[in-house]
Every structure is written in C-alpha cells, then in structure tokens.
Amino acid sequence: MRPQVICLMMTSPDGSLHPSRWTKSPDGARSDWSALYEKVHKEHGGNAWMVGRVTMAEISKAGPHPPSEATEAKRPSHFARPGASSFAIAIDPSGKLHFSGDELYGDHVVVLLGSEVPDSHLAELAADGVSYAVSDTEEIDVGAMLELLAEKLGISRVLLEGGANVNGFLMVAGLVDELSLIVAPALEGKRGSDRVIEFGDEGLAGKVELSLLSCETLGHGAVHLRYSVRRPR
Incomplete structure (x- = not known):
C-alpha cells in the first residue's frame, strides 16, 4: 500500500509562490507566514516530504x-538508512541532483530515478550515503516507488511540496489524496508568475476534482484550506 500524499503549499491569493516578491501586509510579515507554514507542516504528521528536481x-x-x-552501483534500489525516522524525497528522472551528505534538515535523503541514470551517478549517491530507487520502466512509476518506500522504509504519509509540474503530474496520476493550501494576505501581480499546480498545456480540467x-x-x-483530491469517475 502506498503512503498517503498531502500536497502542502503556501501561496498569495493571486497564485504566487515567492514571498520575496509579495506586497507587505499590516496583518503579518513574511517570517510570520513562514512560521505558520512550518507549524502546519508539523501538524500534518508526515514522516517524509517530497519535491521535484528543480525545487x-x-x-x-x-x-x-x-x-x-570505488562504490558499488546497486540496482534497482539502495537503502542506506532503513532505520531512519524521517525522509526527504526527490524525484529526479535524469539523475541531475547531487548532495553533500545523506541528510537535509535532519531528514534522510531518498532519490527516485529514471531507468537511464548511469551507474556513475548511483555510485556517487551511494558514496554520499543517499538512498535511491531506480525505475524499471521508461517513465517513472511514482506510485510503485512510493509503495516500495512504504514497504522498505516505513514511510506512511508524504507531504508533497512542489514544484508545480510535479504537483500536477502526481494529481493526474491519482497519487495525491489532499491539497493543503495556506493563503497569505499578500499579492505579487507579476505576469508569468509560478503556479501552485501545473499540467502542461492541457491543464487539469476533467482530470481532477476537489x-x-x-x-x-x-x-x-x-x-x-484543505481539499480532498480525486480523479473524476
């Protein structure tokens, strides 16, 4: 069984994800909203958080x-710290991410990789103490990989925290159970700002229901705001 996945994001009412570009508010400062985000993050009780390559x-x-x-490049998976209590998961199909150790913010790093990632990259990750799983299909089956992480690492609840393309992809795949959205009293109003969720040129109409x-x-x-997420029946 795969872990529960909650997409947790903070945004302005106009959809901006960059507090450094937001207007000021008499109700609070950026540091206040950041603290609220961390509070909600903890209250969700996840034992893992997950982001895409860019984030x-x-x-x-x-x-x-x-x-x-010399470090052995094991396939299809390598779990360096199966006894860890919390995890930072990255989706990196092309193997472009690098790490200086096996933890981020005290959470053990796990990378989900595409099938074409070379052994040299796997060896680098293993030498750094990073855990990884390599897809056995051309397109990463994130659902199958999450089931593997639940079985091998005991991951039961994942907080999905961007970027927009990863959020949209997993929603369309039916892998997101809840959207947890913090809306701050600020605006950016800049053309071309990032979105909380994207799904190419198609968008999400007819693919997801909240x-x-x-x-x-x-x-x-x-x-x-908290929404249940499901695919239309």
Missing part, C-alpha cells in the same frame, strides 16, 4: 563529485 536543486546546492573510493474538507483562520491574516 530540490534549490535546497541542495552540491555539484557533481565522483566518489573517492472537495472542501475544512477552512481555518491561522492568524496573521492567513487562511488554511
């Missing part, structure tokens, strides 16, 4: 570094 590259800024010693679970005022002018 993870902004978090882990390491560059390529071949291992200093149903309101709850609406809560968090303080500092922010609102927390």
Whole structure:
C-alpha cells in the first residue's frame, strides 16, 4: 500500500509562490507566514516530504563529485538508512541532483530515478550515503516507488511540496489524496508568475476534482484550506 500524499503549499491569493516578491501586509510579515507554514507542516504528521528536481536543486546546492573510493552501483534500489525516522524525497528522472551528505534538515535523503541514470551517478549517491530507487520502466512509476518506500522504509504519509509540474503530474496520476493550501494576505501581480499546480498545456480540467474538507483562520491574516483530491469517475 502506498503512503498517503498531502500536497502542502503556501501561496498569495493571486497564485504566487515567492514571498520575496509579495506586497507587505499590516496583518503579518513574511517570517510570520513562514512560521505558520512550518507549524502546519508539523501538524500534518508526515514522516517524509517530497519535491521535484528543480525545487530540490534549490535546497541542495552540491555539484557533481565522483566518489573517492570505488562504490558499488546497486540496482534497482539502495537503502542506506532503513532505520531512519524521517525522509526527504526527490524525484529526479535524469539523475541531475547531487548532495553533500545523506541528510537535509535532519531528514534522510531518498532519490527516485529514471531507468537511464548511469551507474556513475548511483555510485556517487551511494558514496554520499543517499538512498535511491531506480525505475524499471521508461517513465517513472511514482506510485510503485512510493509503495516500495512504504514497504522498505516505513514511510506512511508524504507531504508533497512542489514544484508545480510535479504537483500536477502526481494529481493526474491519482497519487495525491489532499491539497493543503495556506493563503497569505499578500499579492505579487507579476505576469508569468509560478503556479501552485501545473499540467502542461492541457491543464487539469476533467482530470481532477476537489472537495472542501475544512477552512481555518491561522492568524496573521492567513487562511488554511484543505481539499480532498480525486480523479473524476
């Protein structure tokens, strides 16, 4: 059985994801909203968080570094710390991400990789103590990989935290159970701003349905909206 997946994002009412570009508000500051986000993150009780390649590259800024010693490149998976209690998951089909260690924010790193990723990259990850799973199909079957992580690592609830393309892809795939959205009292109003969720040129019409679970005022002018997510029947 795969873990429960909750897409947790913070946005402005006009859909911006970049607080550094937002207008100021008398209700609260960016630091207040960031603290609220972290509070909601903890309250969801996940034991893993997951992002796409672009978002993870902004978090882990390491560059390529071949291992200093010969390291075996195991396939299809390598779990360096099966006893870890919390995890940071990255979806990286082409094997472009690099890490300087096996943890981010105290969470053990796990990478989901495409089938064409070379052994040299797997060896680098293993040398850094990073866990990984390699897809056995041309297109990554994230659902199957999440089931594997549940079985091998005990991951039961994942907080999906971007980017927009990953959020949309997993929603269309039927892998997102809930959308948890924090809306802050600020605006960006800039043309071409990022979205919380994207799905190419097609969009999500006819592919996903939302149903309101709850609406809560968090303080500092922010609102927390929770929706169940399902594919149309």
